[in-house]
Amino acid sequence: MSRLYVARNPRVAARSLDGEMMIMSGRDSTLFTLNKTATILWQSADGTTPLDEIVEHRICQEFEVEPAEALHDAETLARELASHDIIQISEEPIPQRNPAAGEAR
Amino acid sequence: MSGLLEEMTRKALKANVPLSVQLDLTYRCNERCVHCYLDHDDHGEMTTAEIKHLLNEMAEAGVFILTLSGGEIFLRKDFFELLEYARRTLMFCVKLKTNAIMIREREAARIRDLGVESVQISIYSHRPEVHDAITLVPGSLKRSLDAVRFLKSQGLRVIVANVLMTQNMQDYPAVRALAAELGVECTLDPTITPMMDGDRSVLGLGVDQNALRQVFRDASLVGDVEEYCAVSTNPDEDALENLPCSAGHTSCYVSPYGDVYPCVQFPLPTGNVRKRRFIDIWRHSDAMNDVRSIRLKDLTTCTSCSHVTSCTRCPGLAFLEGNMRGPSSQDCEKSFIRTGVPSANMLAKKRAGAGQNPGQAHLGHPSLVQIRVLPPSAGTSAAGAIA
Numbered sequence: 001m002s003r004l005y006v007a008r009n010p011r012v013a014a015r016s017l018d019g020e021m022m023i024m025s026g027r028d029s030t031l032f033t034l035n036k037t038a039t040i041l042w043q044s045a046d047g048t049t050p051l052d053e054i055v056e057h058r059i060c061q062e063f064e065v066e067p068a069e070a071l072h073d074a075e076t077l078a079r080e081l082a083s084h085d086i087i088q089i090s091e092e093p094i095p096q097r098n099p100a101a102g103e104a105r
Numbered sequence: 106m107s108g109l110l111e112e113m114t115r116k117a118l119k120a121n122v123p124l125s126v127q128l129d130l131t132y133r134c135n136e137r138c139v140h141c142y143l144d145h146d147d148h149g150e151m152t153t154a155e156i157k158h159l160l161n162e163m164a165e166a167g168v169f170i171l172t173l174s175g176g177e178i179f180l181r182k183d184f185f186e187l188l189e190y191a192r193r194t195l196m197f198c199v200k201l202k203t204n205a206i207m208i209r210e211r212e213a214a215r216i217r218d219l220g221v222e223s224v225q226i227s228i229y230s231h232r233p234e235v236h237d238a239i240t241l242v243p244g245s246l247k248r249s250l251d252a253v254r255f256l257k258s259q260g261l262r263v264i265v266a267n268v269l270m271t272q273n274m275q276d277y278p279a280v281r282a283l284a285a286e287l288g289v290e291c292t293l294d295p296t297i298t299p300m301m302d303g304d305r306s307v308l309g310l311g312v313d314q315n316a317l318r319q320v321f322r323d324a325s326l327v328g329d330v331e332e333y334c335a336v337s338t339n340p341d342e343d344a345l346e347n348l349p350c351s352a353g354h355t356s357c358y359v360s361p362y363g364d365v366y367p368c369v370q371f372p373l374p375t376g377n378v379r380k381r382r383f384i385d386i387w388r389h390s391d392a393m394n395d396v397r398s399i400r401l402k403d404l405t406t407c408t409s410c411s412h413v414t415s416c417t418r419c420p421g422l423a424f425l426e427g428n429m430r431g432p433s434s435q436d437c438e439k440s441f442i443r444t445g446v447p448s449a450n451m452l453a454k455k456r457a458g459a460g461q462n463p464g465q466a467h468l469g470h471p472s473l474v475q476i477r478v479l480p481p482s483a484g485t486s487a488a489g490a491i492a
Contacts, residue, residue, distance in 0.1 A: 011220035013198030015169040018120045022113055022169055024198045026220045029262065031109045 006054070006078050006087050007047030007094035014042070027085045037063070038077055045087050047094035051078060113169075117355045122167035123387050125356040127369050130156070130187065131176035132361055136204050136240040138227075140270055140310045142298045143176065150361040153183040155379065157190055159359065162383040164195040170222075174202035174369075176361065185215060192219045201225065202266075205252035206245055213252070217259035224256050225264040225292075230276040231283045239272055253287055263289040269320065270297065270310045277320075295320060296435065298370055299425050308435075314442050321443045336444045337415040345402035345413070349420050353396035357387065367396045371421030373429065396420070399430060406432050410449035412440040 008014075011026025021034040021042055034042055037059060044054040055071045063070070081087045088094055117124040131150055132143045151159065163171070171191055178184055178201060191197045201216070205226045208216070216224065226249055230236040236246035256263050265284045267277055277293055284291035297311040312320075320326060327333040348354055353367035353375075360366070363378040365386045375393040376386030387393060399420070405428065407413050417440075422433035432450035441447050447455075 010193060012196070013169065013192075013220070013222065014196045015164070015167060015198075017113060017122060017124070017167055017169070018116055020116070024169075024222065029222055031107055031113070033109065033113070 002091045003050040003052060004075060004078065005047060005049075005090050005093050006041065006045040006051055006082075007090075007096055008042060008045045009085055009088055010096075012086055023086050025085055030084070032084065032086065037074075038081065041074060041077060041081070042087065047088075047096040051075065114351075114355055117167070120167075121388060123163070123355065123357055124168065125170040125172070125351070126163055126168045126359060127172040127174055127356075128156075128159075128163075128359045129174050129176060129361050129369070130178050130181050130184065133180045134175065134177045134204075135180060135206060136177070136242045136245060138229075138240050139272075140239070140268065140297050140307050142300045142307065144301065145176065148362060150181075151363050151379070153186060155363070156183075156187055159363070159378050159383060160187075160191055160195055160197075162378070164197065166384040166387060169198055170200065171197035172200045172202060177207070178203055179207040179212070185219075188216075188219055188221070192221070198222050202227075204240070204245070204249055205256075206242070206248040208252035208255060210255050213255035213259045213261070216256065217261055221261065223262040223264055225266050226253055228253075228265045228267055228280055228283075229270075230273045231279040232276060235273050235276060239270070250283075250287075253289060257288055263287075265289055265291045267291060267293050268297070269293055269295040269312050269316075271312055271316075272310070274312050274316045278325075281325075293320070293326065295439075296419075296422075298422070301372060303425070311435075314438070317439065317442045321439075334443050334445075336411055336446050337413075339411075340401075340414045342402075345400065345408065347401050347414070349399055349401060349404070349418065352420060353393050357393075359383075365390075365393075367393065368421050370419060371396075371424055371429075373421075373424055396429065403430055404432075405430050406450050406453060407448075411446055412437075412444070412448055416440045416448070 009026060013024040015022050021039040023032045023034060023042070024030070025032065040058050040062060041054065044058050051074055052071055055074045056067060059065070059070050059074060060067055078087065078089050082089045114124060131147070132145055133147055134141070134143070134145050173188070181187070188199065191199050199221050200223045201221055202225045205224070228236065228246070228249060229239045230246070233246045237243050253263055253265065265280065267280045269277060281291045295312055295317055297308050299305045300307060321334060322330050324330050352371050356368065358366045358369040358371070359378065365375050365378060365383070366372055367375065373392055373396065375390040378386065401413055402408055404413070407416070407418060410416070416436055418436045419433050420429050422435055423429050423431050426434060432448065434450065437448035437450045441451060
């Protein structure tokens with residue numbers, strides 16, 4: 001089975017407000033807020049860590065959830081975020097010009 | 106404002122987060138607009154490193170919307186370096202305000218590549234002889250409109266800002282039509298701001314009452330004219346607990362010299378980022394907290410005014426008149442022109458014999474305010490800023 005890689009779209013704006021991640025789409029300035037799981041996914045989306053590793057090391061550590069079920073949910077979430085141009089997804093690693101951007105704040 | 110942005114603004118207010126900051130990168134400019142409130146000399150702008158440091162502090166403080174303005178931002182040689190840092194490294198939602206005369210195809214492409222949210226460009230008229238007579242730069246309208254087209258062709262959101270003055274008042278319908286033809290947004294602003302040194306002579310350039318009345322009764326601008334021009338009903342106690350505006354609550358302004366103010370139009374010094382961390386000024390400055398403490402019920406004169414909840418009263422303009430809890434005469438005048446009902450301030454002045462017929466009066470301005478250099482210690486009281 002192929003692995004999925006996720007990367008933050010450098011064209012979006014992002015900031016954590018009181019623990020909640022605000023994202024503004026670079027496509028049409030639509031504002032989104034991410035829930036806790038989506039925030040973890042966003043912060044981990046460096047383009048080089050496969051989604052299954054993000055799920056195993058970040059999401060399953062945070063929530064009591066079966067890894068297989070978590071991975072399925074994370075893939076659905078990743079595709080939804082990608083449909084809004086918030087992240088990019090690929091079956092190959094995605095080179096990032098500035099992989100740390102958006103991670104901490 | 107979108108529902109979600111309103112919700113985030115409420116959350117920012119509760120958490121005391123400066124959600125939105127305007128940072129002027131320079132006061133230098135390549136135009137000399139007749140109504141401009143700035144002096145265009147460089148009195149010691151922040152360096153590239155200082156601005157990057159400030160941007161780091163602002164991101165840490167939770168600033169999300171960063172408006173880069175001036176002066177003319179493209180006069181900074183490091184402009185794109187700063188923009189790239191703000192967008193790529195810190196992921197601010199960046200808005201630009203510019204006259205755009207230095208934006209050509211290459212700059213437009215780079216702005217698009219960096220994911221800027223919007224670019225606001227000042228256009229005073231569709232006629233070069235009017236626009237260029239305001240900017241005092243021959244050919245400036247053509248260059249600004251070329252830039253609008255370059256930016257638009259990159260798919261960027263462009264907003265034409267049309268400041269209304271006596272010189273260009275009759276041109277706003279054509280400017281709006283031009284904006285529509287170019288496929289960009291258009292905003293009108295009839296507010297002329299006093300010079301930063303307190304000089305109010307530029308206010309004479311503002312549109313007269315008849316012209317403003319025409320604007321307020323233009324259904325294509327205000328929608329339902331009757332509703333827009335109606336006098337508000339008596340406010341209840343809850344309404345008087347509202348904030349006068351977002352200045353100092355979820356937004357603030359930083360000058361090219363690092364001075365932090367509640368708003369670009371509210372020159373009350375609250376601290377300088379060269380001497381104190383941005384977040385410390387935001388949270389702990391006495392002046393900022395003084396601004397933050399004000400509710401509508403605390404406004405002298407305005408509390409008893411029939412316009413109190415519908416007035417566009419600007420606390421910065423009130424401050425420039427000498428009292429940030431007092432009325433802003435320019436806004437009193439607007440409320441009167443909009444509704445035909447004199448404001449409490451106008452009536453009080455009439456009673457005191459200071460004014461003439463409120464319908465014809467030129468409102469008195471008791472004192473001027475100067476922006477002064479901050480004292481060495483952090484935090485300045487409101488009174489300390491009044492000359």
